Each structure stands twice: as C-alpha cells, then as structure tokens.
Amino acid sequence: MSDEQQQDHQDQQDEQRDETPAEPQEVHAPDGRDAHEKGTATLEEPDPKAVLDGHGVEAALLDDWRIMFDQLHARFETGDFATGLALVDHVGKAAEAADHHPDVDLRYGFVEIHLSSHDVGGVTSRDIDLARTISDHAGRLGARAATEKLQVLEIALDTRDLYEVRPFWAALLAYDAPEDDDAVVDPDGRGPTLWFQVTDEPVTEADRQAAASPVQRFHLDLRLPPEDADRRIKAALDAGGTLVSDAVAPRFTVLADAQGNKACVTTWLGRG
Numbered sequence: 001m002s003d004e005q006q007q008d009h010q011d012q013q014d015e016q017r018d019e020t021p022a023e024p025q026e027v028h029a030p031d032g033r034d035a036h037e038k039g040t041a042t043l044e045e046p047d048p049k050a051v052l053d054g055h056g057v058e059a060a061l062l063d064d065w066r067i068m069f070d071q072l073h074a075r076f077e078t079g080d081f082a083t084g085l086a087l088v089d090h091v092g093k094a095a096e097a098a099d100h101h102p103d104v105d106l107r108y109g110f111v112e113i114h115l116s117s118h119d120v121g122g123v124t125s126r127d128i129d130l131a132r133t134i135s136d137h138a139g140r141l142g143a144r145a146a147t148e149k150l151q152v153l154e155i156a157l158d159t160r161d162l163y164e165v166r167p168f169w170a171a172l173l174a175y176d177a178p179e180d181d182d183a184v185v186d187p188d189g190r191g192p193t194l195w196f197q198v199t200d201e202p203v204t205e206a207d208r209q210a211a212a213s214p215v216q217r218f219h220l221d222l223r224l225p226p227e228d229a230d231r232r233i234k235a236a237l238d239a240g241g242t243l244v245s246d247a248v249a250p251r252f253t254v255l256a257d258a259q260g261n262k263a264c265v266t267t268w269l270g271r272g
Contacts, residue, residue, distance in 0.1 A: 051122035162196035
C-alpha cells in the first residue's frame with residue numbers, strides 16, 4: 001500500500017471514530033461508590049417517599065425555604081393583606097393540583113408556609129416540587145422571602161423518668177404522645193413541642209439544697225436556620241447573656257441569662 005493509500009485509510013478510520021457514539025460512562029459518587037449505590041446523581045426519578053435530610057434539602061437549592069426539624073418552612077413578606085390573600089389562593093390551587101397540602105398562616109404583611117409529607121414523617125421530593133411552585137407564585141406577586149425570621153420554639157422539661165410524667169402533660173395540653181418518642185406534640189401544629197430531657201441533675205428544692213446548684217426544670221430550645229444561629233447568639237450575648245457551652249455547635253449552643261436560666265440555640269447541622 002502506497003503512502004497516499006495509507007493516509008486515506010487512516011483518514012477513513014478517524015472519521016468512523018468521530019461518528020461512533022460514545023459509550024455511556026458510569027457516574028460515580030464523591031467517595032468512589034457508584035451513584036446508584038448512594039442514591040444520588042442518577043437519571044431515575046426521585047422516590048417520592050424518600051425522606052430528605054438537611055443536606056438533601058440544601059442540594060435542591062431552595063433559596064426561599066429552610067428545613068426546620070421534619071418540615072420545610074418559608075415566610076414571604078407581602079406588604080399588605082390583599083397580596084397575602086392572593087398568594088394563599090395560588091398556594092391552594094397548586095396544592096390541590098399536586099394533591100399535597102401545606103400548612104398556611106396568613107397575617108397582615110406576611111404569609112408563613114410549612115411543607116412536609118405526613119405519610120412518611122419528613123420532607124420529600126413532593127415538598128421540594130411544591131416549594132418551587134409556591135416560590136414562583138410569590139415572586140410573581142413581588143413577595144420577599146424572609147428566611148432570617150424563621151424559627152421554631154420547643155420546651156424541654158428535666159425529668160428522671162419521662163414515662164412517669166409524659167401522660168400528664170399530654171392530657172393537660174391535649175397533645176399527642178407518639179410511641180418511641182421523648183416528646184408530646186400539638187396535633188394541630190400550633191403550640192410548641194414539649195420534650196422530656198432525662199437528667200440526673202437536681203430537679204427538686206431538696207436536690208438543689210443538697211447539690212448547691214440552681215434548679216431549672218424547664219428550658220427553651222430555639223431551632224434556627226444555620227446561617228442565622230450565630231447572629232442570634234451574638235444578640236443574646238450582647239443583651240447580657242453568657243455562653244455556657246458551644247462544645248457541639250452548630251448542633252446546639254447553650255446560653256444563659258444573667259440569673260443563670262439556660263436556653264439552647266439549635267440547628268439541623270451535626271445531627272447525622
């Protein structure tokens with residue numbers, strides 16, 4: 001074969017390679033495992049009943065929403081009641097179309113919305129999809145997302161035996177007492193959750209005298225978006241508070257007022 005024929009043959013092979021479809025490449029997760037093994041980066045539709053953690057919610061890039069315990073929360077500042085009412089109307093229509101219904105709180109000047117998948121007890125792709133739709137409607141109405149104003153308050157009660165006292169508090173507050181849980185919860189989602197912290201700390205006046213330490217049976221836990229926790233902690237310290245412990249921050253940080261009464265600022269970070 002002449003040099004000219006060899007070159008023509010090589011050119012034909014190059015053209016065939018260019019026209020040959022590339023073999024599909026495997027997608028690997030960051031730690032080297034295949035994507036399908038980790039449940040991420042696949043071409044499959046997300047499981048509508050798979051519960052997402054905080055990292056999964058953040059990956060969805062929902063600028064207007066934050067995960068607060070087992071729900072997505074958003075607050076949209078509307079400026080007036082009529083705009084808020086219009087937003088609620090859009091939310092209602094979107095919820096009916098998706099057959100997925102949020103909790104909506106309409107006030108003068110803002111609307112707060114909570115999303116969760118009650119059938120699985122957490123946030124799923126269904127909530128992500130509806131959150132995006134709601135944000136789109138809010139944006140069209142000129143409503144501003146105010147993530148810095150989101151918070152959830154819980155109350156903790158020190159006890160040596162939560163099963164001894166929990167029935168009383170469930171009955172008094174007309175709360176539910178879920179099995180295998182350390183709390184009682186408002187079935188309507190209006191009042192703060194009351195949870196029971198098992199402790200060996202002094203819980204009676206006699207214990208206090210014996211231990212020479214203050215008795216604080218109740219304390220407040222304030223859940224905040226992670227980006228707002230430091231700002232709120234600083235405000236409390238500037239207002240005369242003291243830092244008791246930040247050993248496990250940002251999971252929770254323990255503060256105290258000038259008389260030693262404690263409260264915790266908590267976030268979803270560092271919780272598995």
